[in-house]
Amino acid sequence: MKIRFWGVRGSFAMSGRDFLRYGGNTSSVELLTDAGQRLLIDLGTGATELGKQLMAGEFGKGQGSVPILLSHTHLDHIQGLPFFTPFFIKGNEIRILGASPSSGMSLESTLQNQLAPHYSPLNGLENLAAGVSIETLTPGSTITLPGFEVRTVAVPHGSMWTTAFRVTADGKTVTYLSDVEYPNVDDPLAEAIDLARDADLLVHDAMHADHDYDLRRGWGHSPARAGVVVAERAGAKKLALFHHSPDATDDMIDEVVSRTAARTAVPVFAAAEGSYLDV
Amino acid sequence: MQITFWGVRGSYPVPGAATVRYGGQTSCVEARSTSGETVIVDAGTGMRALGNKLLREATAPQHHHVLLSHVHWDHIQGLPFFSPAYIQGTKISIYALLTAADELQQVIGGITRHEFFPMALEAVPAAFEYHEVEPGVDFEIGGFRVTPIALNHPFGSVGYRLDCDGSAWAYVSDTAPFDQVLHKQHFLKGPEPLSEDDRIALGAMREALVQRLVGVDTVVYDTHFTEDEYARFPHYGHSTPDQALEICAAAKVRRLVLYHHAPSHGDEQMDKIAAEYLAKGAGVGVEVLTSFEGMTLPIGPEAT
Numbered sequence: 001m002k003i004r005f006w007g008v009r010g011s012f013a014m015s016g017r018d019f020l021r022y023g024g025n026t027s028s029v030e031l032l033t034d035a036g037q038r039l040l041i042d043l044g045t046g047a048t049e050l051g052k053q054l055m056a057g058e059f060g061k062g063q064g065s066v067p068i069l070l071s072h073t074h075l076d077h078i079q080g081l082p083f084f085t086p087f088f089i090k091g092n093e094i095r096i097l098g099a100s101p102s103s104g105m106s107l108e109s110t111l112q113n114q115l116a117p118h119y120s121p122l123n124g125l126e127n128l129a130a131g132v133s134i135e136t137l138t139p140g141s142t143i144t145l146p147g148f149e150v151r152t153v154a155v156p157h158g159s160m161w162t163t164a165f166r167v168t169a170d171g172k173t174v175t176y177l178s179d180v181e182y183p184n185v186d187d188p189l190a191e192a193i194d195l196a197r198d199a200d201l202l203v204h205d206a207m208h209a210d211h212d213y214d215l216r217r218g219w220g221h222s223p224a225r226a227g228v229v230v231a232e233r234a235g236a237k238k239l240a241l242f243h244h245s246p247d248a249t250d251d252m253i254d255e256v257v258s259r260t261a262a263r264t265a266v267p268v269f270a271a272a273e274g275s276y277l278d279v
Numbered sequence: 280m281q282i283t284f285w286g287v288r289g290s291y292p293v294p295g296a297a298t299v300r301y302g303g304q305t306s307c308v309e310a311r312s313t314s315g316e317t318v319i320v321d322a323g324t325g326m327r328a329l330g331n332k333l334l335r336e337a338t339a340p341q342h343h344h345v346l347l348s349h350v351h352w353d354h355i356q357g358l359p360f361f362s363p364a365y366i367q368g369t370k371i372s373i374y375a376l377l378t379a380a381d382e383l384q385q386v387i388g389g390i391t392r393h394e395f396f397p398m399a400l401e402a403v404p405a406a407f408e409y410h411e412v413e414p415g416v417d418f419e420i421g422g423f424r425v426t427p428i429a430l431n432h433p434f435g436s437v438g439y440r441l442d443c444d445g446s447a448w449a450y451v452s453d454t455a456p457f458d459q460v461l462h463k464q465h466f467l468k469g470p471e472p473l474s475e476d477d478r479i480a481l482g483a484m485r486e487a488l489v490q491r492l493v494g495v496d497t498v499v500y501d502t503h504f505t506e507d508e509y510a511r512f513p514h515y516g517h518s519t520p521d522q523a524l525e526i527c528a529a530a531k532v533r534r535l536v537l538y539h540h541a542p543s544h545g546d547e548q549m550d551k552i553a554a555e556y557l558a559k560g561a562g563v564g565v566e567v568l569t570s571f572e573g574m575t576l577p578i579g580p581e582a583t
Binding site: 009011012013014015016017019020023024025045048073074075079080082083101102103105110113114116117118119120121122123124127158159160219220246273 | 290291292293294295296298299302303304324327349350351352355356360378386389390392393394395396397433434464465466468515516542572
């Protein structure tokens with residue numbers, strides 16, 4: 001299995017010179033099996049470029065199909081949806097899978113609201129030319145997608161819940177734990193640790209540098225050290241710091257990585273927009 | 280008066296090496312009078328950096344005025360990231376056209392619904408107030424006289440003429456030209472045949488725009504598309520530099536600023552567009568500049 005990060009930023013897309021090495025796009029991740037089956041996680045602004053790349057293949061001909069997992073519906077995880085070009089080609093089949101937002105509104109109504117006429121000229125999911133199905137996930141369940149098995153669990157994210165994913169394919173496992181803040185960051189929830197058990201790669205929310213976290217406690221995001229504790233206790237083989245703060249320049253992320261690496265034996269890197277990585 | 284561009288991009292923010300010089304953030308312009316009063320036009324992602332600057336400058340909580348052309352995401356998604364909103368005592372007045380909804384507060388507040396954003400606008404420390412605008416009905420914000428102008432965009436949008444300090448500039452974005460497509464309150468899969476009434480409505484809209492621009496020094500105009508792109512997507516609600524230049528020449532404005540750049544137009548392409556239209560504008564007596572993030576332009580003849 002391969003992974004490619006198309007957007008690694010949290011909250012807000014950042015352009016400019018200070019954000020070129022890690023990238024300024026918001027959350028979007030692509031997983032690819034050895035046989036070429038594809039699974040996407042989240043549709044932040046990174047999904048716009050991903051969509052363009054997909055158009056070069058079967059999606060450009062209206063013959064593509066892909067499932068997309070949504071961790072939650074905060075804007076930085078869905079703002080690329082109206083600009084993901086495979087949606088505009090008739091014949092493509094796109095499944096969007098996510099839990100109902102904790103407000104009680106359904107996933108479908110939430111996405112319809114994003115595309116409501118005052119906010120978007122698309123004026124509703126029904127105007128997307130591709131076949132689009134919105135499927136509600138029940139966190140805690142395990143689902144099978146072509147080429148992938150995905151275990152899901154709900155984790156706390158400030159005033160709401162997000163869904164974390166344990167994705168297994170080709171005998172390898174990636175755990176995606178983004179937009180999470182544990183009640184005690186130094187003693188993460190057992191469900192999260194269990195989801196990352198022996199994972200080949202743990203992608204973890206690292207929105208805050210450890211020294212910034214105290215000012216932002218309760219905002220729903222983790223300091224870099226929370227991912228370290230999860231990785232160590234779970235026996236994860238590698239840790240990718242993810243969902244970087246919009247205020248974190250490339251140099252600041254470099255520093256977070258070196259400070260984090262110094263405190264653990266688990267290999268650590270900061271997720272960056274770029275090429276396919278072997279899991 | 281001067282204006283500063285905080286976001287010049289259309290549709291969505293575009294990080295990366297290709298947008299380093301012109302900028303990747305979406306629509307947001309700050310107008311500042313010589314006495315230091317400010318009006319913000321559009322609340323795209325450029326508004327985040329503007330808010331941080333205003334907060335650094337302020338010695339006390341401020342009253343901010345935000346004119347919205349319309350409420351498509353690329354024109355409003357900076358609002359929840361406007362840091363003065365999180366300061367007690369701040370007042371934020373929003374002026375917008377009411378489209379496809381019953382109530383402005385509901386639409387603007389809706390961008391921070393629980394599903395979309397962790398903090399509701401109604402819950403932030405700043406006090407918000409909402410004013411509905413009507414094309415052609417002008418009003419005052421401090422020393423600024425503001426005139427909303429009807430534009431041609433899906434579900435409606437308005438431009439603004441702002442007069443202050445004896446000169447004027449206008450913000451004309453987002454808009455399609457006024458010949459092929461008339462945008463109404465429904466989704467367009469493609470261009471629809473125009474009725475005679477549609478043609479009359481388009482003609483009247485163009486005429487009213489040109490009239491409002493007469494006497495304006497600088498016009499900031501939606502020039503999202505190249506001519507080729509427009510030919511493919513005439514129903515998307517955006518214009519080209521040629522269409523903007525035609526309107527500006529008709530109104531005899533001094534200066535046109537290209538704005539709302541397509542996400543796919545990287546810095547090198549923008550350089551070519553800038554050079555091409557600087558030359559073309561000179562041919563019809565209009566100075567054509569191309570906006571970039573951080574650009575500040577003095578407005579008025581004394582500024583040249």
